[in-house]
Amino acid sequence: MSNFIYVDGQYYRKDNARVFVNDRGYQFGDSVYEVVLFRNNIFYDFEDHIHRLRRSLKSLDFNLNKSDKVLFLICKYLIKLNKISFGSVYIQVSRGVFDRDHSFNKMKLSPVLVIITKNNKTDFLRNATGINAITLNDTRWKYPDIKTTQLLPNVLAKTEANRKNAEEAIFLDDKGFVTEGSSSNVWILDNNDNLFTRNLDGSILPGITRKTIFECAKLNQIKIIEKKFTQKELYNAKEVFISSASSFVTPVNRVDNKKIGNGEVGFFSKILRKTYFEIFE
Numbered sequence: 001m002s003n004f005i006y007v008d009g010q011y012y013r014k015d016n017a018r019v020f021v022n023d024r025g026y027q028f029g030d031s032v033y034e035v036v037l038f039r040n041n042i043f044y045d046f047e048d049h050i051h052r053l054r055r056s057l058k059s060l061d062f063n064l065n066k067s068d069k070v071l072f073l074i075c076k077y078l079i080k081l082n083k084i085s086f087g088s089v090y091i092q093v094s095r096g097v098f099d100r101d102h103s104f105n106k107m108k109l110s111p112v113l114v115i116i117t118k119n120n121k122t123d124f125l126r127n128a129t130g131i132n133a134i135t136l137n138d139t140r141w142k143y144p145d146i147k148t149t150q151l152l153p154n155v156l157a158k159t160e161a162n163r164k165n166a167e168e169a170i171f172l173d174d175k176g177f178v179t180e181g182s183s184s185n186v187w188i189l190d191n192n193d194n195l196f197t198r199n200l201d202g203s204i205l206p207g208i209t210r211k212t213i214f215e216c217a218k219l220n221q222i223k224i225i226e227k228k229f230t231q232k233e234l235y236n237a238k239e240v241f242i243s244s245a246s247s248f249v250t251p252v253n254r255v256d257n258k259k260i261g262n263g264e265v266g267f268f269s270k271i272l273r274k275t276y277f278e279i280f281e
């Protein structure tokens with residue numbers, strides 16, 4: 001149970017945790033965030049997540065006046081308070097609170113840090129049985145490599161997926177190439193057992209899990225090619241999986257109702273999922 005939430009310097013019971021209506025994160029989506037996985041007393045890739053958080057902040061021209069160490073200690077304390085053994089922390093930083101105005105020029109703002117924990121179901125640890133996905137046009141803004149809370153296209157896409165009995169929506173750019181999932185990076189294995197993931201060309205989030213999967217692949221002598229691939233290549237892949245701090249490595253069995261391979265979880269997805277957890281423990 002996640003009972004306590006950190007808001008701007010204090011720990012509140014969930015029902016009492018509040019942000020101001022003039023918080024720019026609330027009014028404009030003027031905030032950035034990270035999700036960090038936690039298991040067996042270890043935060044997965046904590047430093048990389050905080051590094052990306054600072055990069056997002058910098059890209060949007062604001063700053064968080066807290067050291068990495070302090071952020072770590074707050075997260076650790078919250079995990080302890082909420083008795084999480086397997087879950088995640090959600091870290092959000094908004095630009096601050098001020099009377100509503102689009103421009104923040106000359107506003108005296110102090111960024112607001114919010115941290116929320118989440119419990120994962122332990123059965124998620126077993127071999128995932130695989131999910132269904134749909135494809136959709138990527139209607140997001142031009143900087144999806146910045147991890148902001150402006151997530152309406154992602155929210156609508158995931159909702160549409162759920163309405164179609166799928167768990168993830170995979171975005172396609174205007175040339176028909178896969179960008180990424182609504183909250184994950186996308187991978188395909190071709191018939192020569194090469195693993196493809198889109199290169200970091202600014203049209204996807206540089207996933208931290210994606211980065212760690214490079215290590216996992218190396219340990220298993222799997223070759224990764226960073227190159228964009230089409231919807232057709234996605235349909236014809238031997239295996240498809242998604243990656244993120246909340247889905248780890250999750251196999252995709254069907255895309256747009258078409259079976260991927262034989263429609264069952266593939267060997268490489270299984271191995272990479274297993275290695276992903278082993279690498280930290």
Ligand code: PDD
Nearest residue numbers: 035182183184185205207208209244245
């Ligand atoms: N999302 N692409 C998008 C659009 C994402 O939202 C995410 C993660 C990823 C994977 O990034 P990482 O491996 O660093 O988690 C890729 C988080 C989990 C979320 O929004 O809840």
